[in-house]
Amino acid sequence: MFIALLSLPSSGQDRIIFSDSISKKDKLFPTGIRVGTDLLSIGKSYYTDYFKGWEINVDADVYRRYYATLDYGSWTTNYKWDNGFYASDGRYFRVGVDVNFLLRDPDRNMFFIGFRRGHTSYTDRTDYIFNEPPFSNLAMHAENVSPKANWNELTSGLRIKVWKFIWIGATGRIKFGYKGKGQDDLVSYDVPGYGRTFKNGWFGLNYQVFFRIPIREEKKPLSLGLPE
Amino acid sequence: MDLDTPSLTHSLLVDTIYVFSKDQEIKLSADTILTAFAIPVDPRLTETKFVIRHNGLYDTLVLGYTNQTIVLSPDCGSAIFQKNLEVKYSTFDSVRVVTNQLLTSAKVNIEIRL
Numbered sequence: 001m002f003i004a005l006l007s008l009p010s011s012g013q014d015r016i017i018f019s020d021s022i023s024k025k026d027k028l029f030p031t032g033i034r035v036g037t038d039l040l041s042i043g044k045s046y047y048t049d050y051f052k053g054w055e056i057n058v059d060a061d062v063y064r065r066y067y068a069t070l071d072y073g074s075w076t077t078n079y080k081w082d083n084g085f086y087a088s089d090g091r092y093f094r095v096g097v098d099v100n101f102l103l104r105d106p107d108r109n110m111f112f113i114g115f116r117r118g119h120t121s122y123t124d125r126t127d128y129i130f131n132e133p134p135f136s137n138l139a140m141h142a143e144n145v146s147p148k149a150n151w152n153e154l155t156s157g158l159r160i161k162v163w164k165f166i167w168i169g170a171t172g173r174i175k176f177g178y179k180g181k182g183q184d185d186l187v188s189y190d191v192p193g194y195g196r197t198f199k200n201g202w203f204g205l206n207y208q209v210f211f212r213i214p215i216r217e218e219k220k221p222l223s224l225g226l227p228e
Numbered sequence: 229m230d231l232d233t234p235s236l237t238h239s240l241l242v243d244t245i246y247v248f249s250k251d252q253e254i255k256l257s258a259d260t261i262l263t264a265f266a267i268p269v270d271p272r273l274t275e276t277k278f279v280i281r282h283n284g285l286y287d288t289l290v291l292g293y294t295n296q297t298i299v300l301s302p303d304c305g306s307a308i309f310q311k312n313l314e315v316k317y318s319t320f321d322s323v324r325v326v327t328n329q330l331l332t333s334a335k336v337n338i339e340i341r342l
Contacts, residue, residue, distance in 0.1 A: 050302075079302040086299045086306065126297055128306040134247070134254045134268055140308065142297035189299035 030060035034167060036210030052076040057208055067098040075192030083129040090122020092193025110159035118151045120192045147182035149191045151175050167210040175202040246279040271295055271308045275316055290317035313337060
């Protein structure tokens with residue numbers, strides 16, 4: 001509830017209370033939802049032969065400077081070498097909160113710091129030739145049927161309005177706290193959404209384009225316009 | 229599996245080691261006096277049987293283990309290592325697991341006493 005308190009000593013009353021109609025419910029209800037995609041994933045899919053993937057990013061201003069975020073993506077890798085390959089395939093999501101430090105920017109540009117929790121379910125496998133005396137040319141296969149993994153991310157980035165409903169943005173992320181499950185036969189090498197697992201502390205970058213869908217008009221505080 | 233020289237060891241005339249792998253019987257000829265020797269486990273199985281002929285006698289050793297594959301890098305490819313090594317069966321007087329992971333850094337995995 002927005003409340004303006006104003007002292008008017010010349011009037012008969014000590015105080016006049018103005019209130020507009022922004023309710024608590026309105027404050028917790030976003031003014032719009034931004035839906036975007038990661039251009040780097042698309043570019044990496046096009047220009048490399050070991051990665052195919054895409055990612056959808058959504059955020060909404062749920063309360064003042066706080067934005068709820070959701071990322072959902074697909075990640076497929078296929079690393080080949082002379083006598084074998086490793087492949088992983090799965091979907092992942094991240095949920096979290098961004099804190100916007102440009103709260104009063106009229107174009108809803110953002111500089112934010114945030115936190116994400118990531119989760120993935122995937123499959124992975126490797127086939128290779130084992131050559132170690134006295135064994136030679138053994139065709140080896142190892143796979144994980146339904147492994148899962150969780151991790152955390154600290155994020156920071158920008159959202160810049162470029163035209164009407166279009167924003168571009170970049171998000172940098174530091175991934176940490178990786179925990180994998182169901183990797184009994186094969187230690188996963190490249191986990192969807194996280195990346196290579198031998199690094200506990202992994203950097204990620206998205207370059208995104210967003211389309212903003214307005215949901216409601218943001219109500220501004222009343223302007224009193226009193227004579228000086 | 230490597231056996232190194234512990235502080236109190238006796239030399240052993242190892243003649244032949246038979247390894248019963250998944251699809252073949254591998255015969256490793258030693259015919260020399262050893263205090264330590266290396267025997268290979270089959271990476272396709274979770275246990276491997278060995279028959280060791282020494283000083284004219286035959287002893288049997290069955291080792292159980294878990295296989296785990298890791299990808300070293302796209303340049304180096306995949307490798308397999310064994311962990312949770314245990315003695316499933318033995319006709320030796322005493323067999324003790326010293327290190328239960330088969331790694332090149334583990335010098336002694338099993339100590340055999342006669």
